[in-house]
Structure formats: C-alpha cells, structure tokens
Amino acid sequence: MNVKTPAPLAEAPLSRRRPTREEAEAAVRTLLLWAGDDPDREGLVDTPARVVRAYEEFFSGYEIDPVELLARTFEETDGYDEMVLLRDIRLESHCEHHMVPIIGRAHVAYLPHKRVVGISKLARVVEAYAKRLQIQEKLTAQIANTINDVLQPKGVAVVIEAAHQCMTTRGIHKPGVSMVTSRMLGAFRDDAATRREFLAMIGMRGTAARLSEEG
Numbered sequence: 001m002n003v004k005t006p007a008p009l010a011e012a013p014l015s016r017r018r019p020t021r022e023e024a025e026a027a028v029r030t031l032l033l034w035a036g037d038d039p040d041r042e043g044l045v046d047t048p049a050r051v052v053r054a055y056e057e058f059f060s061g062y063e064i065d066p067v068e069l070l071a072r073t074f075e076e077t078d079g080y081d082e083m084v085l086l087r088d089i090r091l092e093s094h095c096e097h098h099m100v101p102i103i104g105r106a107h108v109a110y111l112p113h114k115r116v117v118g119i120s121k122l123a124r125v126v127e128a129y130a131k132r133l134q135i136q137e138k139l140t141a142q143i144a145n146t147i148n149d150v151l152q153p154k155g156v157a158v159v160i161e162a163a164h165q166c167m168t169t170r171g172i173h174k175p176g177v178s179m180v181t182s183r184m185l186g187a188f189r190d191d192a193a194t195r196r197e198f199l200a201m202i203g204m205r206g207t208a209a210r211l212s213e214e215g
C-alpha cells in the first residue's frame with residue numbers, strides 16, 4: 001500500500017520535533033526580513049501569527065487518516081455495479097518544491113464490488129491528501145491507491161487537472177497551463193471501453209484518446 005501517514009510528531013526523533021507556534025512564527029519573521037521588509041511595521045506585525053494559522057489550514061491533511069474515512073461502507077446497493085463518479089472536486093494543494101498553491105479539480109470514479117461508500121467521503125479523501133505538501137503525480141496515485149486498497153472495487157480512476165503557481169507566478173511564467181495526471185486501476189486500466197466511458201463522462205474526450213493509448 002502506497003499510503004504513508006506520517007508518524008505522530010511526538011514519536012519523531014528530536015531533530016524532527018514539531019516546533020512550537022512561537023518558533024514557527026519566528027521562522028515567518030525571518031522570511032519577511034529575507035524578502036526585504038520590516039516585520040515590525042504596522043501591516044506586518046501580525047503576519048507571522050496569521051501565516052502560521054493559514055499553514056494549519058493548508059496542511060490539515062496530515063491530521064486525517066484517509067483509510068479511516070473510507071471505513072464505513074454500505075452493502076445494500078440492490079446490485080448496483082455501474083460506475084460511481086464524483087466529478088469536478090475542487091482541489092487546493094501545495095507544491096512540495098516551492099510551497100505555493102496547486103489549484104485545480106479532481107475526478108474520482110470507481111466500479112463497486114459489493115460495497116459503496118458515502119459519496120462525500122471520496123471528496124474527503126482527495127482533501128486529506130491535497131492538504132499536504134505534494135507533487136501532483138503522488139497525490140493522484142495516493143487517492144487512487146487508497147480507494148482501491150480500502151474498498152477493493154473492480155476498478156478506480158482518478159484524474160487531476162491543476163495549475164501550479166510555481167509555474168505561473170515564477171520560473172518560466174506560463175499562466176493558463178494546466179497539468180493533467182491520471183491513475184487507472186483494475187477495469188479502468190484493463191478495459192478500454194470502461195476507461196473511455198469515464199473520460200467521456202468527465203468531458204476529456206481529447207485526452208481520452210491519449211490516455212487510452214498510454215494504457
């Protein structure tokens with residue numbers, strides 16, 4: 001299983017001890033100085049505290065166990081065995097190389113095998129992995145692998161389309177470019193018709209041909 005929940009910080013070695021809030025705020029103050037500004041001026045004086053609170057929100061996924069989110073399933077499905085698709089899930093993550101936002105959307109589908117899960121839980125799994133430091137490829141794989149491992153469906157498909165602010169606001173400055181990643185497991189990988197149906201449902205016909213070729 002590719003799911004890695006970080007060890008609780010209390011058990012981490014001393015070198016990886018979680019800093020105190022004051023230490024985290026001091027680090028933000030250092031970055032303000034590094035940017036060339038005066039952290040003591042009126043507009044910035046509360047910024048370290050605000051940034052640390054924002055970080056608690058941006059990275060709240062470390063506190064969530066995605067496996068536990070999917071633990072409660074329903075078996076009374078009257079034999080429903082068609083695709084379940086959650087489309088256009090808003091995705092907000094942060095790139096682990098630059099710590100700037102990755103903004104986009106995720107599409108998550110699975111083919112149930114006896115068990116289904118509350119539909120909001122799929123969105124919560126996306127969020128649990130998105131609210132960490134990520135690269136899009138790993139995020140895509142983690143979501144698909146967790147659903148596959150826990151629900152053991154006949155197949156799982158995850159597509160993420162996202163813009164990386166490290167590409168749009170710095171470096172090569174390419175706004176309007178989005179990155180598309182996909183992870184297909186089970187029937188979505190083995191059966192081209194199932195994969196095409198999924199890609200058509202998420203409105204990626206152009207992409208469908210390419211992804212089908214890649215298998």
Ligand SMILES: [Zn+2]
Pocket residue numbers: 095096097098099100164166167
């Ligand atoms: Zn980056």
